[in-house]
Amino acid sequence: MAEPLFSLPPLPYAYDALEPYLNASLLREHHDRQLARYVSQLNALITAHPQLSQWSLEQLTRDWTRLPDEIRVAVRNSAGGVYTHALYFNSLAQPNSTGASKDILSAIDRDFGSMPEFWRSFRFLALKQFGSGNLWLVADRNLRLHLTLLNWQDTPFPLMPLAVADLWEHAWYPQYASDKDAYVNALPALLNWASIGARYRALQAQNMT
Ligand SMILES: [Fe+2]
Structure with missing residues (x-):
């Protein structure tokens, strides 16, 4: 079986790193299930439409209007879900651990x-x-x-x-x-x-x- 095209981006900190503001069980569910679901949906779409296999994640999210009608919405949602969640988890850090430069x-x-x-x-x-x-x-x-x-x-x-x-x-x-x-x-x-x-x-x- 071929390797999936996109893999689950790792959570950039421990599950409990954002407590008490976001607890470990919420983060585990959000990352390991929600984000993982977007990754597997996107990989299923690309497996079924190999013409997309050369597209980067950013291309898929920004150029989805160039896609065939029948997969446009699905790619927009799943690639967008992967991109958005990867950035979301990177947009957070341990409480009060960073300041604006x-x-x-x-x-x-x-x-x-x-x-x-x-x-x-x-x-x-x-x-x-x-x-x-x-x-x-x-x-x-x-x-x-x-x-x-x-x-x-x-x-x-x-x-x-x-x-x-x-x-x-x-x-x-x-x-x-x-x-x-x-x-x-x-x-x-x-x-x-x-x-x-x-x-x-x-x-x-x-x-x-
Ligand atoms: Fe989410």
């Missing part, structure tokens, strides 16, 4: 006014999302930062993703029940500023070439 802080000040204003917008949008979706921190071609809500597993390309917050109920309901506010309020302690900074600096380097 000077370049990110000045970009936040420039584009949101201040860090408290950034979190006010983040919280407002996260609570505004109705139904399943994600809140993305993205950079445009001028490296300006934006927060944008997208439904389902849609990705924000050509805007470049820096981080994403999963707002699907499966991301928080098992721990917080109907208290979505508590989940959203936990995210400031968990956001991985080191990862955001690294992605932002990679975009800056690309823009200079």
Whole structure:
């Protein structure tokens, strides 16, 4: 049997690393079952449509409109699910373990006014999302930062993703029940500023070439 085309991206920390904000059983279910399901759905699609086997994950999520009608939605959902979840888990870190670097802080000040204003917008949008979706921190071609809500597993390309917050109920309901506010309020302690900074600096380097 051939190797699967995409493998389950490893969780970048221990299952209990985000406690008490996200507990180990929630994280295990979210990563080992939800993300694994997206990976196996995507691999099944590619096995059935080998013309996709040369496409990267990013191509599948950004160029899905070029796909044949009969698999367009399925690829958009499954490739988007893999991309979004891999970035989501990398967007989180052990509570209060990272801080925004000077370049990110000045970009936040420039584009949101201040860090408290950034979190006010983040919280407002996260609570505004109705139904399943994600809140993305993205950079445009001028490296300006934006927060944008997208439904389902849609990705924000050509805007470049820096981080994403999963707002699907499966991301928080098992721990917080109907208290979505508590989940959203936990995210400031968990956001991985080191990862955001690294992605932002990679975009800056690309823009200079
Ligand atoms: Fe999720």
